Amino acid sequence: MIDSAALGARLTSVRDRIAAAASRAGRDPASVHLVAVSKTYSPDFVRAAAHFGQIDFGENKVQEGLSKQEATGDVPLRWHLIGHLQSNKARKAVGFSVIHSIDDAGLLRKVDEAAQLAGKTVDVLIQVDLAGEPTKHGARPEDLPPILEAANRCQSARLTGLMLLPPAVQDPDAVRPYFAKLRNIRERCLGEVARPAMLTELSMGMSHDFEVAVEEGATLVRVGSAIFGSRPPRTP
Numbered sequence: 684m685i686d687s688a689a690l691g692a693r694l695t696s697v698r699d700r701i702a703a704a705a706s707r708a709g710r711d712p713a714s715v716h717l718v719a720v721s722k723t724y725s726p727d728f729v730r731a732a733a734h735f736g737q738i739d740f741g742e743n744k745v746q747e748g749l750s751k752q753e754a755t756g757d758v759p760l761r762w763h764l765i766g767h768l769q770s771n772k773a774r775k776a777v778g779f780s781v782i783h784s785i786d787d788a789g790l791l792r793k794v795d796e797a798a799q800l801a802g803k804t805v806d807v808l809i810q811v812d813l814a815g816e817p818t819k820h821g822a823r824p825e826d827l828p829p830i831l832e833a834a835n836r837c838q839s840a841r842l843t844g845l846m847l848l849p850p851a852v853q854d855p856d857a858v859r860p861y862f863a864k865l866r867n868i869r870e871r872c873l874g875e876v877a878r879p880a881m882l883t884e885l886s887m888g889m890s891h892d893f894e895v896a897v898e899e900g901a902t903l904v905r906v907g908s909a910i911f912g913s914r915p916p917r918t919p
């Protein structure tokens with residue numbers, strides 16, 4: 684059984700902390716949207732959070748996300764794909780409203796084609812890799828121009844911003860420079876190829892560091908365990 688009241692209390696606490704962080708930074712709290720990361724949690728957890736007014740949900744695997752969408756299809760929700768996307772899954776990925784993990788121009792074109800075929804539009808963000816870790820996906824900052832140019836030619840995929848998955852460090856303040864750097868990269872891209880509407884969103888911040896991310900300009904924070912409780916390990 685889900686302790687729905689406890690989940691609601693955690694959700695409220697995360698919302699309050701986002702609003703407080705925004706106020707500290709002189710930002711409008713309404714400019715920050717919370718994506719509840721429901722990966723590994725059953726559809727009942729999604730329903731419980733939706734009951735407390737949560738609309739945006741994030742999943743890092745295409746198939747798991749689509750199954751959960753189907754299981755909660757009677758509730759109007761917005762689904763975000765936040766995990767790595769292989770280009771052979773582009774067609775399925777356009778079942779999400781927002782894809783945060785575009786990291787190459789070819790993948791973007793595939794998503795655009797798939798969205799056109801499906802007769803829908805999908806919002807996309809470019810995942811940026813600032814640490815150069817071999818295990819991480821994402822485009823290096825120097826690889827952004829060709830992706831931005833491809834975005835200019837898309838019909839059904841609408842570029843809305845940049846996403847960051849920083850190195851996993853425990854101290855949130857150690858991540859602050861990465862958040863600030865993503866914001867600076869956005870400014871630089873705006874001065875070059877990108878139209879302003881292409882880069883309004885900064886998707887950054889997770890359970891342990893979302894307040895710092897909001898202070899540094901996040902407009903989408905992806906928070907899982909602080910809402911749903913610590914995650915059960917995946918069965919392989």
Ligand SMILES: *Cc1c(COP(=O)(O)O)cnc(C)c1O
Nearest residue numbers: 720743765889890905906907908
């Ligand atoms: C799991 C995940 C999150 C949320 O992580 P929590 O620590 O549970 O808040 C955010 N972003 C991505 C890309 C994830 O895979």
